[in-house]
Amino acid sequence: MGIITESMGIRVGRQWLFRGLDCAVGPGECLALVGPNGSGKSSLLRVLYGMQAPTEGRVEVAGQIPDERSVAFRRRVSVLLDDSDVFAELTPEQHIELLAGSFGTETDGARLLAEAGLGERAGVAAGSLSAGQRRRLMLLGATARPFEVLLLDEPERALDADGRDWLAGLVRRAKEDGAAIVLATHHQPLLETAESVITLPGAE
Numbered sequence: 213m214g215i216i217t218e219s220m221g222i223r224v225g226r227q228w229l230f231r232g233l234d235c236a237v238g239p240g241e242c243l244a245l246v247g248p249n250g251s252g253k254s255s256l257l258r259v260l261y262g263m264q265a266p267t268e269g270r271v272e273v274a275g276q277i278p279d280e281r282s283v284a285f286r287r288r289v290s291v292l293l294d295d296s297d298v299f300a301e302l303t304p305e306q307h308i309e310l311l312a313g314s315f316g317t318e319t320d321g322a323r324l325l326a327e328a329g330l331g332e333r334a335g336v337a338a339g340s341l342s343a344g345q346r347r348r349l350m351l352l353g354a355t356a357r358p359f360e361v362l363l364l365d366e367p368e369r370a371l372d373a374d375g376r377d378w379l380a381g382l383v384r385r386a387k388e389d390g391a392a393i394v395l396a397t398h399h400q401p402l403l404e405t406a407e408s409v410i411t412l413p414g415a416e
């Protein structure tokens with residue numbers, strides 16, 4: 213089902229970030245968004261997650277008009293956006309247990325945490341993790357659950373070289389599992405996993 217936009221535009225105040233955006237991302241495909249700071253990558257991802265409506269045009273995600281308040285929508289669409297965060301009081305282990313509980317899935321938390329490089333830190337409060345470790349936990353939170361659509365805003369932020377390799381593997385696996393993916397990124401290996409790239413022009 214994936215993601216479709218038709219003649220979509222977003223205006224902020226009197227300024228159009230972009231207009232006339234037509235795109236289609238099918239299951240197992242990845243679209244990368246690039247463009248300078250302030251060009252509208254995060255705004256576009258927020259529209260795809262139904263946090264704000266587009267100013268004009270049509271958007272369909274996982275077969276419906278995006279609406280982050282809809283539980284059914286949130287179960288099909290997983291996100292890591294620029295304001296995503298961890299639960300500071302809970303440990304990484306507890307994050308994974310919570311996720312498995314709410315989706316009713318069998319999850320090998322110890323293996324996932326070890327692969328994420330969080331094995332040693334699995335039992336400490338997430339609030340005391342380093343920025344890169346928190347980022348790894350957020351990425352696990354977005355991917356260690358079922359989803360049809362995955363939206364990621366600069367997922368490589370705060371990750372070291374090993375973390376970026378691990379992230380590229382997560383994205384490849386999500387594609388193989390049939391997810392439709394849109395990610396904003398400045399990281400070349402992630403761009404290379406994408407079938408298509410949209411460059412938002414930014415201020416003229």
Ligand SMILES: Nc1ncnc2c1ncn2[C@@H]1O[C@H](COP(=O)(O)OP(=O)(O)OP(=O)(O)O)[C@@H](O)[C@H]1O
Nearest residue numbers: 224225229247248249250251252253254255256396
């Ligand atoms: N809620 C808002 N109110 C006013 N202006 C906003 C709002 N959200 C975004 N903007 C403006 O819209 C423009 C696009 O912002 P956005 O965060 O989408 O860009 P971006 O491409 O993700 O940037 P970056 O690469 O810095 O993350 C910016 O000029 C920003 O100031």
